[in-house]
Amino acid sequence: MNQTEIINIFTKRTLGLTFVLSAAAFAFGQEKAGISGTIVNKSNQPVPYASVTFSNKANKLFSDATLTDEKGQYKLDLTPGNYDITIEAIDYKKSLINKQISAAGNIGALSIEAEKSATNVKTHDIEGIVLTAPTTKPYKVELDKRTYDPSQDIVSKGGNLQDVLQNVPSVEVDTDGTVSMRGSSNVKFLINGKPSALLGISEGSNALQSIPADQIERIEVITNPSSKFEASGTSGILNIILKKSKKVGFNGSVVGTLGYQPKTNLNANLSWRKNKLTWFLNGGGGYSESTTTSRNSNINYDQNKKFQLLRSDQETKNKNYFKNYNATVGLVYDLDDKNSFNLSGTVRTFDGETDGTINYNFLYNNPDFPNTYTLRTSDGNNNNLAFQGDFGWDHKFNDKGHNLSVSLSLQRNRSNNYTDIYQESNFITDLDTSGNIIGITPKINYELSNNSQYSLTKSVIGKIDYELPIGENAKLEAGYRIDRNDNFYDNTANRALGLNIPFTPLGNFTNVTNYDEMFNAFYLQFRSKIGNLGYQLGLRDELSNVKVDYRNLEGSKPINENKTYNNLFPSVFLSYDLGKDNQFLLNYSRRIDRPRSFFLVPYFSITDNQNIFLGNVNLNPSYVDSFEFGYSISKKKYTLNPTLFYRKTTGDDKTVAYQDDERTNVYFTTPVNLGTNEQYGLDFNGTADVFPWLKLMGNVSLFGYKTTGLYTYNTIDVTGASITRERPYDGSGFSTRARLNATFKVDKTFSFQLQGFYRGPQNTASQDRKAMYALNMGASKTIWKGDGTIAFNMQDIFNTRSMRSTNYLATGVRDSYMQWQPRQFSVSLTYRFKQGEKVEQPKKKKDINANDTGGDEQSPM
Structure with a gap:
């Protein structure tokens, strides 16, 4: 059965099931x-x-x-x-x-009768009923993480995970979908506490767009993870918790969305709970389009950088068409009061088509070289099919928090990309016997090429977590985790230098790579409280084994690398209570940044033959020591959370640009281990209920950075001589990020929201990034006696969300512009059917253990 058949079956049956179950809901309502x-x-x-x-x-x-x-x-x-x-x-x-x-x-x-005086007794859960309700605070600070509740985020209603992340404090989303935290893009994504097939291989914008916003219960922002979490992701972890209803009977919702640029989505969240069994179905799909525009302007100088040799201008426009479908079906069975089993399966498909054009114009400062152009058009398609199966067993030894949890996750992700490229130029470059450019002959010539990329990832993740309460305030936690990832890449590229000429392989870009990872991790963590002082101490040991087997058609020497790392990752978390919901927080952790698998594949894609990405098989992990000191206060009408942070990274990896032949206009970018990177700053988050009709949520990040390092590369200079160049990478500066979200409540059923975003300029030794800003808005109206919601949102109202930068290269200067997605808007309609909303009794004042991490049922190890 091919992927198209799977999509058709999935679409018909899933959407059909949605309407059947919706009809069932109405039948229940009649009783x-x-x-x-x-x-x-x-x-x-x-x-x-x-x-x-x-x-x-x-x-x-x-x-x-x-x-x-x-x-x-x-x-x-x-x-x-x-x-x-x-x-x-x-x-x-x-x-x-x-x-x-x-x-x-x-x-x-x-x-009911009033108490004679308020008490500090903790309220008890009502037997037999699971109580849940949206909190009035969308942002909550806990000992080792911050929790964001997107239910009050009007701007992202009807959208996807990428839209939601644009409103999460301490998180930034670039125009190309790159997610960063405090200026660093090395963010680790988890779904329900573990890597997931929902995000695919790349964790890029396509993956983020495949998870509907209405399926997200909360997002845990972990800027300094404890030893219980896996050690990868030096800038932090984003743990996406998906909804799993625990309500009695049949419950669910259906959300439909229409938008422009063309966008359609239909998603459903359904659940049924009876006696000891609960099953759930989350799924849906959609279609969307986007237009991406980028421009590069390059000026090449002579060796002394005094004489302009060449100016080249490039404009790229891509029209993208996306279809994605996903479904998760699962069940939870409570065998008895002490044992619970869960089983779930996920399928995700993603199909994309891209029509692209690239225009190059070359202006030579040489009378012997006429001005030239190249037109390059491409037609590409990609499809992705992912499966995931999860099994879990939870055992309660008693009702005091003595628990054992075991889980197993099997994942498979297949990606297939193919691109046809047509190129037309009005010149032929003349070379002498030494390969030097001696002239350009005006002549129309054609070049045809194609590029196919196939990748397959298989993963097995097994976890055991154990919790042992000690006394009233202490807890010991321990666990083991094994990750096995097998990655296979098969790339093929062919070229024909003219029409009606047979294709010949491009040897470097026709290659096969096997990349295998095996991680074994153990952790031990203890937390307790002495008076107002809470503390949590942890140590994690990770043994990593990485194998890279690369060979290409060029016949160059195959690469066969086997790397083993054994590292300890300690963490320390301290808190001091000044009163109820008023505390100081101090923490430290050590982390690792392992290179992404495709960063190690030397030749990966030739979609743009003037700008080529090269992997680096010698890329090694980076390590970071991270410190945070924060203060958190939460009152009825406001919360404040300023945090000072400092991170020092050794073996820091950066992507650098260079030319291997300075007589051409071909630029390569590649990741390298540079040296040391230091970041420090202030991250300030806050919420305020200014008036009954106005709520504010804001985030400001002020951070400085300093990178020191050196990289070398071999090139052919303008005289045709082969030389080795060294370039220092010394960059320092200061930058800002700011976001303000204002929600206006017009009445009980209607609210609207404005969201402003600003990213300040950021400079390094080789790049100056310009400031970027944007304004979004959304509106939400409750209808049908609370059973329905209609929402409208507009992203980037003034069409200003674009990335501009200037890159300083050894041979010249490049100015770049890129807009991933122009202004867009959408309308969504939500219908909820239920047997009754289960809500949580507002808690009386209670003594909060400063070490309480919120009772998260996930096991994030």
Whole structure:
């Protein structure tokens, strides 16, 4: 069965199932009665935001819960029957009332009695009901991570993961989809605590665009990961937690989106819970288009950089067409009170087509060389098919947090790209017997080429995590993880120097690479609290083995590398409580940056024969020591989180540009281990409920950087002599990032949002990056008595989101411009069907353990 058949079957069956289950939801709704009521105190005054739980005495599956609004009123749908009604509210005594629900209507006012004084007793979970509700704070600081809740992000509604990340504090998304944190792009992505086939091989913009925003429950921003997390990703980890409903009965939502540039999406989140079994289905697909524009202007000088030899201008325009589909089906089975099993499978497909044109104009400062042009057009397509299967077992030794968790993930990702290229030029370069350019003959000539790239990745990830509480405040954690990744790359390139001429292989670009990784990791972590001081100490040991087997058709010596690393990665986290939700945080960790597999493949693509990327098989890992000192305060109407940070990277890898023949206009870029990089700065995050109708969330990053190093390369200079050049890479400077998100609440059902973004200029020894800014907006309206939401958003209102830079090369200067996506807008419609919203009782004041990381059920090792 080929991929097209899989897509067609998936599209028909998944979308069909969506509508069948939607119809089932309406059938369930017909069996219920809509009831309403009011919660009041003994003075007959309404009690806002009280938790009202209806426990069906005959069948717990019919139980439900809700919160009262600011007027003490509530509404929900219930199956007729006899119910115990539990009412809880801050500073009120818990109340229990029995009532028979027989028909729809208002059941009147229910009264609760106030406490004589507020207590610090932790409220208890209501037995048999799982309670969840969106927090009023979209951003929360914990001991070893920051958590972002995208449910209140109007700008990204109907969008994808890339859109959501543009609103996450401390995270930046470049115009080409590159994600960075505090100015560094070495970010590690996880899905539910582990690498995922959903992100494919590259973790690039195409992968980010394949995950719908409505499937994301929260994003954990881990700028300084503890020893429990894998050590890769020197600038931090982004852990994407996808939704898994725990509500009783049948629940779900369907989201449809239309937009321009042309964009259509339909996604569904469905779940069913009965007795010990829960199953869920998340999936959908869509189609989108984008236009990418880039321009380069190069000026080449003589050796003394006083005389201009050549100016070349290049403009590239690509029209991209994308189709993507994904589905995750899974189940959770609670064998008993102590054992739970989960099983899930994921399939993801991605298809893209690209029509591209590149125009080159060459202006020689030589009367013997006429001005010339080259027109290069390309037609490419790529498809990606990924599968993932996950199995897990969770065992509770007791109810005090003594747990054992075992998981296994099997992943397979196949990518196939093919490009046809047609090139027309109006000249032929004349060379002497030594290869020197002696003239240019005007003559129309043609060149045809094609480039195919096939890659296959197979991964096995196994984890064991163990948690042992010690006393009231201490916990010991330990675990083991094994990663096995087998990567296969098969690249082919052919060229014909004229029409009706047979193709001949391009030897360097026709190659095969096997890249295999094996990681074994062990960690031990202990956390406790002494008075107001909380601490967490951890140590991780990772044994890495990397094998690279590369050979090409050129006949050059094959590359066969086998590298082994054994490294220790300590982490220390300290916190000091000044009061409730008011604390200082100090932490340290050591991390590693392993080269991406395709960074090691010497010749990978020849889509643009004037700008060629070369991998470096000798690229080694980089290591970073990271320190943070922060303060966090969270009050009812505002949160503040300033953090000072310092990172020092040794063996830092950078991408550098050079010419292997300075008589041509061909530029190569390649990653190299340069030397040392230091970054320091202030990361400031905050939220504020300025007025009942205005909420602000902002992030400002001020950071300095200093890179020192040296790289060498061989080239042929303008005289035809072969020389070795050395270039220092000494760069330092200061840059800024800023984002402000303002949400305006017009009424209970309508809100709109403005999001401003600014990235300051950034300079190094070889590149000056210009400032970039953009403004986005979104609006959201609740309809159908809360069961529906219609949203509108516009990205880059003023069409200013583009990247501009000047690169200083050994032989000249290059000015670059790139816009990945022009202004776009979309409209989305969400419909929710459910047996009742399960919400969380607002907590009374309680003594928070400073070491509590939020009770995350994921095991991120």
